[in-house]
Amino acid sequence: MSRSDELFERAVKVIPGGVNSPVRAYGSVGMTPRFIEGATGPYVVDADSKRYIDYISSWGPMILGHNNPEVRNAVIRKAESGLSFGAATESEVEMAEFICENIPSIEMIRMVNSGTEAVMSAIRAARGYTGRNKIVKFAGCYHGHSDALLVKAGSGVMTAGIPDSAGVPAGATQDTLTAVYNNLESVKMLFEENEGQIAAVIVEPVAANMGVVLPKEGFLKGLRELCTKNGTVLIFDEVITGFRLAFGGAQERFGIEADLVTYGKIIGAGMPVGAFGGKREIMEVIAPVGHVYQAGTLSGNPVAMAAGLTQLKILKDHPEIYTNMSHMGDKLYEGMKELVKKYGKPWKVNHICSLGCIYFTDQDVENYEDAKTSDTEEFARYFRYMLEHGVHLGPSQFEAMFLSNAHTEETTKETLDIFEGFLKAE
Numbered sequence: 095m096s097r098s099d100e101l102f103e104r105a106v107k108v109i110p111g112g113v114n115s116p117v118r119a120y121g122s123v124g125m126t127p128r129f130i131e132g133a134t135g136p137y138v139v140d141a142d143s144k145r146y147i148d149y150i151s152s153w154g155p156m157i158l159g160h161n162n163p164e165v166r167n168a169v170i171r172k173a174e175s176g177l178s179f180g181a182a183t184e185s186e187v188e189m190a191e192f193i194c195e196n197i198p199s200i201e202m203i204r205m206v207n208s209g210t211e212a213v214m215s216a217i218r219a220a221r222g223y224t225g226r227n228k229i230v231k232f233a234g235c236y237h238g239h240s241d242a243l244l245v246k247a248g249s250g251v252m253t254a255g256i257p258d259s260a261g262v263p264a265g266a267t268q269d270t271l272t273a274v275y276n277n278l279e280s281v282k283m284l285f286e287e288n289e290g291q292i293a294a295v296i297v298e299p300v301a302a303n304m305g306v307v308l309p310k311e312g313f314l315k316g317l318r319e320l321c322t323k324n325g326t327v328l329i330f331d332e333v334i335t336g337f338r339l340a341f342g343g344a345q346e347r348f349g350i351e352a353d354l355v356t357y358g359k360i361i362g363a364g365m366p367v368g369a370f371g372g373k374r375e376i377m378e379v380i381a382p383v384g385h386v387y388q389a390g391t392l393s394g395n396p397v398a399m400a401a402g403l404t405q406l407k408i409l410k411d412h413p414e415i416y417t418n419m420s421h422m423g424d425k426l427y428e429g430m431k432e433l434v435k436k437y438g439k440p441w442k443v444n445h446i447c448s449l450g451c452i453y454f455t456d457q458d459v460e461n462y463e464d465a466k467t468s469d470t471e472e473f474a475r476y477f478r479y480m481l482e483h484g485v486h487l488g489p490s491q492f493e494a495m496f497l498s499n500a501h502t503e504e505t506t507k508e509t510l511d512i513f514e515g516f517l518k519a520e
């Protein structure tokens with residue numbers, strides 16, 4: 095029995111499913127999870143000392159590669175002054191100033207401890223600001239696990255096949271309206287049917303929790319126009335895309351400004367951090383300035399701020415990181431596409447910058463319904479082959495692959511060779 099299997103046996107007895115987040119479970123690929131002992135650069139090492147090329151990158155935060163020495167040292171230095179004070183610190187001011195200076199749409203920002211919290215708080219701010227209750231989300235977009243947003247959410251929820259979640263009262267989701275990704279008409283209809291009642295439209299500007307689905311030309315611009323026209327707050331959930339598609343995230347990549355933006359993942363560099371920010375007049379509804387309550391014992395934690403800010407400064411000072419990752423993304427994902435074609439498979443590869451994914455379907459994937467046509471049994475075979483040969487992927491069809499700046503021409507070549515091995519074996 096492997097050490098991972100031993101750990102899993104212990105884990106399932108005391109942790110539901112043996113994992114602290116369902117996306118880590120290997121149920122949908124018919125295996126038990128690998129337990130990770132450490133990681134450096136593009137590699138993770140499991141409890142049996144087996145090394146893998148890693149495309150999870152902690153689901154995004156490790157954009158510089160694992161165990162970046164500058165980030166690690168910033169954390170160690172900061173920790174020497176104490177871990178948390180529950181009082182204001184300079185690190186929080188530095189982080190907020192840095193974001194407000196460098197992200198044009200953001201005039202004020204508040205730090206929280208996860209992406210879930212960031213989105214939940216942004217929605218509350220939008221409702222408080224507009225005095226309206228209804229929100230629009232898109233099927234297949236995931237915005238964390240707060241009650242109101244567990245409606246047709248992507249990734250973990252999708253794989254488990256639970257469209258909604260038990261334990262969420264109908265009352266909590268009655269004001270959540272669901273539209274079709276890449277379909278502006280579906281949004282227009284909701285606006286017409288709910289005139290003057292929609293507080294916010296929230297969208298993943300590139301959907302990365304139903305695989306990877308790119309916004310069609312004009313989709314995000316259309317959302318911007320509809321929201322402006324209806325006095326609705328446009329929220330870009332940039333928990334994945336922020337500081338990844340470009341330093342300025344999807345807003346920079348697509349040239350569109352949202353009213354509120356949510357961050358997570360990269361902004362904490364591996365520490366538990368989230369944030370939401372945007373227009374001053376909206377952000378000033380938040381307590382203690384305004385009447386929208388929002389709080390957090392560990393929010394803006396100085397050690398977490400040190401990690402996140404160190405990573406963000408590296409990204410800001412080295413724009414070539416983004417060109418490099420885009421170049422590597424093209425090589426990897428276009429390479430997969432070519433191999434798929436060479437072996438006569440109809441499968442689709444979607445990608446943008448460092449994000450990508452393969453769907454085992456002959457249909458172009460532009461929304462949740464398309465994504466669901468992927469053959470998840472085929473995905474499971476692909477996953478198991480890749481893992482067996484040293485490639486660590488998210489254990490679900492509906493997760494993206496995350497390249498980091500530490501991935502190299504060699505890791506790309508090795509990954510493509512292994513993928514070709516899978517295609518040959520099929």
Ligand SMILES: *Cc1c(COP(=O)(O)O)cnc(C)c1O
Pocket residue numbers: 207208209210211213236237238239298303331332333334358359368
């Ligand atoms: C991961 C994710 C979240 C939730 O973030 P947590 O830190 O896991 O709570 C929200 N929105 C998007 C787009 C995400 O990918």
